[in-house]
Amino acid sequence: MSTTADVVIVGGGIMGVSTAYHLAKRGCRNVVVLESGEMFGLGSTGLNAGGVRYQFSTAVNIELSKLSIGMMERFADETGQEVALRRCGYLFLLDTNDDMRRFEGNVALQNQHGVPSRVLSPDATHELVPEVDLTGIIGATWCPRDGLVDPHGLLQGYISCARHLGVRLETRSPATGIEITGGRVHRVVTPSDEFETHAVVIAAGPWSAQVGALAGADVPIQPIRRQIAVTNPIPHLRSDFPFVIDFTRALYFHREGAGILTGMSNRAEAPGFDTTVDESWRLTHLENAVARLPMLEEAELLAEWAGLYEVTPDDQPILGRLPHADGLFICAGFSGHGLMHGPGAGLLMAEEILDGSAHTIDIEPFRWSRFANGAGAGEFNVV
Ligand SMILES: Cc1cc2nc3c(=O)[nH]c(=O)nc-3n(C[C@H](O)[C@H](O)[C@H](O)COP(=O)(O)OP(=O)(O)OC[C@H]3O[C@@H](n4cnc5c(N)ncnc54)[C@H](O)[C@@H]3O)c2cc1C
Numbered sequence: 001m002s003t004t005a006d007v008v009i010v011g012g013g014i015m016g017v018s019t020a021y022h023l024a025k026r027g028c029r030n031v032v033v034l035e036s037g038e039m040f041g042l043g044s045t046g047l048n049a050g051g052v053r054y055q056f057s058t059a060v061n062i063e064l065s066k067l068s069i070g071m072m073e074r075f076a077d078e079t080g081q082e083v084a085l086r087r088c089g090y091l092f093l094l095d096t097n098d099d100m101r102r103f104e105g106n107v108a109l110q111n112q113h114g115v116p117s118r119v120l121s122p123d124a125t126h127e128l129v130p131e132v133d134l135t136g137i138i139g140a141t142w143c144p145r146d147g148l149v150d151p152h153g154l155l156q157g158y159i160s161c162a163r164h165l166g167v168r169l170e171t172r173s174p175a176t177g178i179e180i181t182g183g184r185v186h187r188v189v190t191p192s193d194e195f196e197t198h199a200v201v202i203a204a205g206p207w208s209a210q211v212g213a214l215a216g217a218d219v220p221i222q223p224i225r226r227q228i229a230v231t232n233p234i235p236h237l238r239s240d241f242p243f244v245i246d247f248t249r250a251l252y253f254h255r256e257g258a259g260i261l262t263g264m265s266n267r268a269e270a271p272g273f274d275t276t277v278d279e280s281w282r283l284t285h286l287e288n289a290v291a292r293l294p295m296l297e298e299a300e301l302l303a304e305w306a307g308l309y310e311v312t313p314d315d316q317p318i319l320g321r322l323p324h325a326d327g328l329f330i331c332a333g334f335s336g337h338g339l340m341h342g343p344g345a346g347l348l349m350a351e352e353i354l355d356g357s358a359h360t361i362d363i364e365p366f367r368w369s370r371f372a373n374g375a376g377a378g379e380f381n382v383v
Contacts, residue, residue: 002194002195002196002197003032003170003193003194003195003196004030004196004197004265005029005030005031005032005108005196005197006028006029006030006197006198006199007020007023007030007031007032007197007200007201007302007353008031008032008034008175008188008195008197008199008200008201009031009032009033009034009036009200009203010034010045010175010178010188010200010201010202010204010211011033011035011042011202011203011204011205011207011208011211012033012034012037012041012169012171013037013040013041013043013045013150013204013205013340014041014045014154014155014158014338014339014342014346015153015205015331015332015334015338015345015346015349016033016035016189016201016203016204016331017033017040017155017158017159017162017169017346018154018158018202018342018343018345018346018347018349019160019331019345019346019349019350020022020033020063020158020167020169020201020346021158021161021162021165021167021346022346022347022349022350023082023167023174023349023350023353023354024159024161024162024165024166024167025165025350026350026354028350028354029165029166029167029352030166031162031166031167031168032167032168032169032170032195032197033162033167033168033169033170033186034170034173034175034188034211035169035170035171035172035173036172036173036174037171037172037208038171038172039171040155040159040169040171041151041152041155041308042208042309043204043205043207043308044205044206044211044308044309044310044338044339045151045205045339045342046151046152046155046307047305047306047307048151048197048307048339049228049254049261049263050148050149050150050151050261050339051090051146051147051148051243051252051337051339051340052065052069052072052085052146052147052148052149052253052340053065053090053143053146053147053243053337053340054066054069054110054113054115054117054145054146054338054379055090055092055106055107055110055117055141055143055144055146056106056110056277056337056379056381057102057105057106057109057270057279057379057380057381058316058365058377058379058380059109059113059365060316060335060361060362060363060365061316061341061379062109062110062113062115063113063361064341064344064345064361065340065341065344066113066114066115066341067343067344067347067360067361068340068341068343068344068345069085069140069145069340071343071344071347072083072085072149072154072343075154075157075302075343079157079158079160079161080157080160080161081153081154081156081157081160081161082150082153083149083150083153083154083157083209084148084149084150084153085147085148085149086094086147086148086149086256087144087146087147087193088143088146088147088148088240088241088242088243088254089142089143089144089146089147089242089243090142090143090146090147090242090243090245091120091125091128091129091140091141091142091242091243091244091245091249092123092140092141092142092245092381093132093134093140093244093245093246093247093249093292094137094138094139094140094141094246094247095136095137095138095246095247095248096138097138097313099247099248100138100139101255102380103119103139103247103333105120106380106381107141110143115143115145116143116144116145117141117143118141118142118143119139119140119141119142119221119372120140120141120142121139122134122137122138122140124140125140125142126138126140127276128142128242129242129244131241131293131294131295132244132292132293133291133292133293133294135291136152142242143153144239147243148243148254149222149314149339149340151339153355154168154339154342154343158346159267159366162197165366170190171195173190173191173192173193173317174190174191175188175189175190175211175214175218176190176191176214177189177191177214177319178191178200178211178214178328179216180215180216180324180325181326183325183326184198184325184326184327185197185199185200185215185325185326185327185328186197186198188200197213198326198327199302199327199329199353200215200327200328200329201329201330201331201349201353202215202217202219202322202328202330202331202332203330203332204332205308205310205332205338205381206221206222206223206224206273206308206309206310207223208221208310208318208330208332208333209221209222212322212324212330215322215324215325215328215337216324216325216355217322217324217325217328217330218324219318219330219332219333220269220312220313220318220333220342221310221311221312221332221333222310222311222347223271223272223273223309223310223311224269224271224308224311225266225269225272225274225275225278225306225307226263226265226266226269226306226307226308226309226310227263227264227278227281227285227304227305227306227307227330228261228262228263228280228304228305228306229261229263229282229285229286229289229297229301229303229304230256230257230259230260230261230262230301230302230303231259231260231299231300231301231302232259232299232301232302233257233259233374234257234258234259234260234295234296234298234299235253237258237259237295239255239258240255241255241260244292244293246288247383248263249264249288249292250265250267250383251263251264251285251288251289251292252264252383253289253292253293253296259299259302260293260294260295260296260299262285262286262289262293263285263383264281264284264285264288264289265309265336265370265383266278266281266284266365269281271311273308274306275305275307275308276306277304277305277306278306279346282304309336310332310333310334310335310336310338311335311336312333312335312378312379313334313371313376314370314376314377314379315335315336315378315379315382316333316335316365316366316378316379317331317332317333317334317335317338317341317345317351317366318330318331318332318333318366318367318368319331319345319348319352319358319363319367320348320349320352320357320358320363320366320367320368321352322368323368323369329349329352329353330368331345331346331349335379336382336383337379337382337383344359344360344361347360347365348360348361349374
């Protein structure tokens with residue numbers, strides 16, 4: 001069946017549904033979201049750790065966190081959906097002089113942007129997290145305003161409000177073709193439908209390179225497996241236990257329910273779409289996790305899973321219009337920290353599409369053209 005839409009969004013994760021909601025809120029309601037899965041949020045959005053932080057190394061990411069976390073604070077009032085924003089704080093543990101210097105610089109930058117992060121000595125770190133074994137740690141950075149949010153609440157809030165505003169959201173609808181005529185996007189094809197349109201947004205997370213290829217666009221985003229384990233309740237685990245990251249080991253843990261959620265990124269993981277749990281990495285992960293947080297020794301595992309980071313060469317997202325065809329846009333490649341930036345990214349995409357250019361934040365460092373012009377240093381605080 002052929003239908004006309006003002007905007008077709010490919011991908012029903014946080015980026016797709018946030019963009020749809022912000023378009024509809026601005027009055028652009030003839031919008032279609034195509035999701036290939038049986039449900040929304042089965043991609044990275046449903047598989048992440050729920051972390052929310054201001055502690056980034058680039059001004060643009062700090063500003064995007066300020067914008068997005070501010071939107072989360074107002075989310076329940078705006079959408080009627082609770083998202084359980086909890087300010088437990090993020091603690092980055094550091095064990096090299098180089099990282100110490102980098103993170104001191106990052107804190108100075110964050111402070112310039114009004115973020116109350118600070119550098120901690122090992123003693124001050126021990127006072128904050130006496131449960132953590134700090135062997136080898138020479139300092140830390142801490143921001144008490146960082147924390148956690150409920151990913152499903154964010155996703156559901158945007159889906160139900162977008163639907164209410166008239167957006168058509170389709171599951172089991174993979175985009176299989178994006179047709180370009182005379183240099184403009186013209187049609188999106190699924191196995192059962194065709195949508196005539198002048199605007200297409202690639203919001204397919206780790207699958208964005210494949211979707212870009214449908215339109216002849218080279219999108220440098222790679223899927224990289226990342227896995228998580230969650231324990232059963234741990235007696236006496238305090239309710240304000242923070243989000244702790246051992247930066248050198250890319251190891252992290254935070255309170256999840258009455259237990260602990262922990263992850264550790266395998267920096268040697270090859271790109272690919274396999275999301276089975278890697279058993280040998282699991283052992284490495286749990287060994288390192290118990291060494292840092294000895295209370296885990298007695299804990300039983302409740303659940304574990306693997307998902308995909310959507311990684312760009314500089315660990316920064318790709319946002320805005322693409323030069324390959326008029327009317328072709330992208331909102332993807334958040335490199336493992338996209339859930340927290342979903343609200344702001346959707347608002348910026350709506351501005352880019354409706355106003356010609358995003359303006360609440362200058363997204364120049366996120367534009368695809370940076371790769372052609374030689375990308376800058378990118379984001380350093382990646383876990
Ligand atoms: C283990 C793990 C931990 C993480 N922890 C955090 C964290 O603590 N904080 C944080 O902010 N971020 C975290 N992230 C990253 C975060 O989850 C992602 O950055 C974010 O969810 C990306 O959202 P998205 O909408 O771009 O992608 P996705 O949620 O993957 O959505 C893309 C959607 O596109 C669909 N799709 C693909 N191809 C097609 C097609 N051809 N047609 C139609 N639909 C298609 C997919 O089915 C998918 O649903 C983590 C990720 C992982 C894997």
